[in-house]
Amino acid sequence: MTDANVADVLKELAALEDPAVRAVNERHGDDHGVNLTKLRAVAKRLKTNQELAVGLWRSGDSAARLLALLICRPKAFGREDLDQMLRAARTPKVHTWLVNYVVKKNPHAEDLRLTWLADPDPQVASAGWALTSDRVAKKPDGLDLPGLLDQVETELADAPDPLQWSMNETLATIGIHHPGERGRAVAIGERLEVLKDYPTSPGCTSPYAPTWIAELVRRREG
Incomplete structure (x- = not known):
């Protein structure tokens, strides 16, 4: 699926939506209904794709943003990119994954830490x-x-x-x-x-x- 675009992936994520998973996640402040094991399987298939990751993040959908954090190149983001992303990450899972999977691996991590x-x-x-x-x-x-x-x-x-x-x-x-x-x-x-x-x-x-x-x-x- 090397030619996958944002619309294709969003459609796939929508098909993976599970009301039971969403109900559990909502109790913890999250707003997605995709099983994370299945989400990781999608990421494994897509492989690293920074352009797609940026597009998925911009969609605003939480499942898409989690997927974006799995397929992005952490060092490709600028300082201001990460600052804006962090301020837009208002659900616990997206917030945690952004910090742990991306910011910690980025050369601007210390500057952002202090800020x-x-x-x-x-x-x-x-x-x-x-x-x-x-x-x-x-x-x-x-x-x-x-x-x-x-x-x-x-x-x-x-x-x-x-x-x-x-x-x-x-x-x-x-x-x-x-x-x-x-x-x-x-x-x-x-x-x-x-x-x-x-x-x-x-x-x-x-x-x-x-x-x-x-x-x-x-x-x-x-």
């Missing part, structure tokens, strides 16, 4: 914190970890979703990957009790930072 962290829009700021968490784990040199903990301690409890989730992840990531800051990270989590009572399925790790830190440290060091 988004300071943005007053919680949705945008959450992307900045997601990128910060990734850098804490992979490239911490140059980061002010005590300063990040200061900010988390001050702002986490009252932060709205999804900003609270991203800040909490950064708190846990600092505790997991940086033993020198672990005690303080755990203490902040215990004092604030953010997500302490969040329902967690069997076999999954609680998002409550002290529990998350303890479990991941046990796995890493055990």
